[in-house]
Amino acid sequence: MARRPLVMGNWKLNGSKAFTKELINGLKAELADVEGCDVAIAPPVMYLAEAEAALAGSKIALGSQNVDLKQSGAFTGDISATMLKDFGAKYIIIGHSERRAYHHESDEFIAQKFAVLKEQGLVPVLCIGESEAENEAGKTEEVCARQIDAVLNTLGAEAFLGAVIAYEPIWAIGTGKSATPAQAQAVHAFIRSHIAKKDAKVAEQVILQYGGSVNDANAAELFAMPDIDGALVGGASLKAPAFATIVKAAAKAKN
Numbered sequence: 198m199a200r201r202p203l204v205m206g207n208w209k210l211n212g213s214k215a216f217t218k219e220l221i222n223g224l225k226a227e228l229a230d231v232e233g234c235d236v237a238i239a240p241p242v243m244y245l246a247e248a249e250a251a252l253a254g255s256k257i258a259l260g261s262q263n264v265d266l267k268q269s270g271a272f273t274g275d276i277s278a279t280m281l282k283d284f285g286a287k288y289i290i291i292g293h294s295e296r297r298a299y300h301h302e303s304d305e306f307i308a309q310k311f312a313v314l315k316e317q318g319l320v321p322v323l324c325i326g327e328s329e330a331e332n333e334a335g336k337t338e339e340v341c342a343r344q345i346d347a348v349l350n351t352l353g354a355e356a357f358l359g360a361v362i363a364y365e366p367i368w369a370i371g372t373g374k375s376a377t378p379a380q381a382q383a384v385h386a387f388i389r390s391h392i393a394k395k396d397a398k399v400a401e402q403v404i405l406q407y408g409g410s411v412n413d414a415n416a417a418e419l420f421a422m423p424d425i426d427g428a429l430v431g432g433a434s435l436k437a438p439a440f441a442t443i444v445k446a447a448a449k450a451k452n
């Protein structure tokens with residue numbers, strides 16, 4: 198079964214109402230004729246309303262950078278999965294290394310978020326990946342396995358049906374130092390084989406994105422790798438031409 202690539206832009210803490218409209222209009226123009234690749238953007242939740250309106254009539258899907266566990270109640274500052282659905286959001290990033298680091302999110306807590314998203318019919322985009330020190334210590338596979346196992350061992354392999362995993366080595370995020378295609382492919386193959394130990398069919402269909410300094414110049418060689426099914430793009434997703442080039446590279450490589 199051929200996997201349909203997914204390129205998603207994670208805008209992180211960037212933008213404004215005007216920027217949201219302008220960038221989306223740019224993306225709609227750049228991507229009007231592109232087929233064969235799913236595309237999503239995750240603006241800050243503050244701008245979901247502007248994004249939803251600007252995306253009307255386009256095939257670009259809406260996403261979010263985070264979700265909290267509860268659906269309603271006395272949880273000051275939280276944002277629920279049902280609220281995200283209310284704005285038409287579909288792909289929800291969880292476990293990003295910036296949230297693991299700055300908000301002390303644990304593997305177990307992230308697995309709970311994964312469960313909430315599945316219950317609500319949303320698509321989890323589970324970010325995993327090792328630090329530079331872990332990489333140098335040869336612990337990349339161990340770290341990725343532990344982060345995946347938090348979901349696998351509580352929700353089962355079926356939870357990954359229709360889900361997305363983004364392998365983002367922390368040392369490659371925002372540094373301009375992407376993993377090489379061979380490095381990323383090796384980890385992606387490991388991730389797929391790790392899930393296959395529980396369920397080969399689920400492993401075969403799960404979308405494995407690479408993230409970490411993906412740009413318009415290096416995307417094509419990354420997508421040439423058989424287990425790299427798309428990208429989670431930070432900085433380069435803030436410019437319509439660069440992001441569109443990445444999407445077009447995925448569509449070309451995978452079709």
Ligand SMILES: O=C[C@H](O)COP(=O)(O)O
Nearest residue numbers: 207370371409410431432
């Ligand atoms: O979620 C996206 C990643 O953190 C990658 O960010 P970057 O493309 O700016 O390196």
